[in-house]
Amino acid sequence: MGGYDGLVVLVGVALLLTTGRCDTSCGGTDGSPGVAGTPGRDGRAGMKGEKGEPAVKAEGPVDEVVLLTLKGEMGNRGLQGVMGPKGYRGDLGATGRPGQPGRPGPDGKNIGHGQQSAQQGHSAFSAIRTDNSLPRYEQRVTYQTIVVNKPGDFDKNTGYFTCRVPGVYYFSFHSMSKVSMCLRIASDALNEKLGFCDYNRNNDQVLSGGVVLQLTARQKVWLESFRDQQPSTDQRDTRDKYIIFNGFLLFSNDPELHFSLCGTGRGGFYFPVCSVRLPIMLHHFVLVIGALLSFAVPVKVAMESCPAAAMPGIPGMPGLPGRDGRDGEKGQKGDPGAAWAGGLGPQKGEKGEPGLMGFPGKRGQSGEPGRSGEPGLSGPPGEAGEPGTVGTQDRAAFSVARGTNEYPEKASVIRFTKVITNINNDYNTETGRFRCRVPGTYYFVFHASLEDRLCVVLKLDQTLLTSFCDHRRGRRQVTSGGLAVHLSQDQEVWLETKDYIGMRGKPTGFSIFSGFLLHPH
Known part of the structure; x- marks a missing residue:
């Protein structure tokens, strides 16, 4: 009885020990072996073999220097290089025929209160x-x-x-x-x-x-x-x-025109009508704020027990690449050169490969002169003409009177000292002569009050142009004469007495010498 009980206790202890080992070491069967690693790289090339024996000719070996000078035929010409920079510009072609003139612009505007401008005036x-x-x-x-x-x-x-x-x-x-x-x-x-x-x-x-x-x-x-x-x-x-x-x-006279930089009023007068525009700049700023939310979801794995029969483990990682192969063996000795017999001698190498693309070509020469251009198009109508002006350089006129009742001297320049009109002082009251400032055609005329006989001559630079004589005496009267003359700049015109000097100058009997420009040249 006692022996039987001891056997039971021994079996129970063995069961307990087995159960405890399963709880602490719960491993399954081993996994399958990992995949074989990739093959290693080829080994390095073997050493170059020894140089073959030179060709042998009847009377001895071939000189190596001769062999080196024998080149193969020149390879085909390489591809054409890219186009060089543009050549210099050719000479300018002949000028084309001028286009037809544009249509006349509109007439210039009048100035003033709806009337003709002074330049366009006439009377x-x-x-x-x-x-x-x-x-x-x-x-x-x-x-x-x-x-x-x-x-x-x-x-x-x-x-x-x-x-x-x-x-x-x-x-x-x-x-x-x-x-x-x-x-x-x-x-x-x-x-x-x-x-x-x-x-x-x-x-x-x-x-x-x-x-x-x-x-x-x-x-x-x-x-x-x-x-x-x-x-x-x-x-x-x-x-x-x-x-x-x-x-x-x-x-x-030249009109006094007042121009404004701003605008034009009615009736030809100019007055400011200015306006200023100020640019307004609007700026819009849009701010976009984004939020990226990330979260992690934990995964809880719990194992409550270890089953007695576990699944196989994950296959192992691939193995490392294998080592490089061994270096190749030394190459065999080269073949002997071809025998040089019968005067053949060494042969040229094979034809070379086509050459590389050439460098860009040089700058080309200047081009040929271009052809004559085509006639231009008709021009646009001209702008309205500006009102014409009569410049002071084109104005010349005077009227002067005798300032004394005494007779002038014989054969002398008649001085008219009382100025009525004298534009730009072209008539000199000291010398009694008119000096031409504006070349052109002039008209000169005199009206002389006299109480005795009078003869005067009109002279141009010591040249006698004409003479006027009145031989009536004893009564007061007026004699006159005039002549159109073409003058160049700085020429002088004056009246001069001869033998008869009966010219007077008083309020009831004026003697006046006048001249004015008809046409400038």
Whole structure:
């Protein structure tokens, strides 16, 4: 009984020991072996074999230097290199024929209050008094007939010429009667009136006078009769009488134009109409904020027990690559050279491979001159023309009067010392000569009051142009003469006396010398 019990205890202890070992070491069967590693790299090439024996010719071995000089045929020419830089520019081709001219631009605009600009202005009139009665003394002369009046600055009913275009004008008159007559030119622009008288009895006699005046807008010029020493019976004479009054614009003054940098108002006046635009810059900033959320999910693996029969383990990792192979063996000795017998000798090598691409070519030569261009297209219409101007360099005019009642000296230059008009002082009152500043065609005229015989000559640089003589004596009268002359710059013109010197200069009998530019050259 006791032995049986001991056996039972021994078996129980053995079971307990087996159960405890399973809890502490719960391993399954071994896994399968890992995959074999990749093969190792080939070993290094073996050493170069020894040089073969040289070729042998009948009388001995071939010289190695000779063999080295025998090259194979030159390989084919390599590919063409890339194109070189562009050649120098060729000569410019001939100029093409000019295109057709563009259409004329629109006419320039007028300046002022809807009227013609001063440069475009014009003014001329001729009026005739045909009334047989003498004009009343100290009264304006009025007229019955208008020959020309453009654009209407003269009023025949009032006898007034009213200046519309500021500038330089020439006025003259001519009268014919059988009685004595005294007329004078009057104007707002004159400090004194310019009188001329002709005393006559029963014979047709012509009286004339003229002057150059510089006028401003709205100034007036007129002709009036005045009393000097005429007999009272002349006022009642009713025989034919004519008085002709003329005037025309020589040069208009330069208008004073005021330009604004901003805008143009109505009626030709310029005044500022400025506007300023300020740019507004708007900036929009958009901020985008993103959040990336990451999270990890833990995985819990619990093992409650170790089964008695476990699964095989994971296969092992692949093995490491194998080692490099052994170095190759030394190469065999080269074959002997070909025998040189019968005078063949060493042969050239095989034809080489094509060469590499060549370098870029050199810069090409200049190209040939281009062909003539095609005719240009017609130009666009021109812009509106600027208003024309009359520059001071193209203006020349004067009127001067004798400042004394004394006769001038014989064979001497007649000096006119009282200035009425003298543009740019071209007439010198000290020398009595007009010096040409603007080359061109001029007209010179004089009206001389005299009480004795008078002969004057018109000279150009010591050259006699013409002479005028009046041999009537004993009565006051007026003689006149004029001539158009072409002048070059710095040439001089003047009046000169001869043997007869009966020229006067006083308020009731002016002597005036005038000249003005007709056409510049």
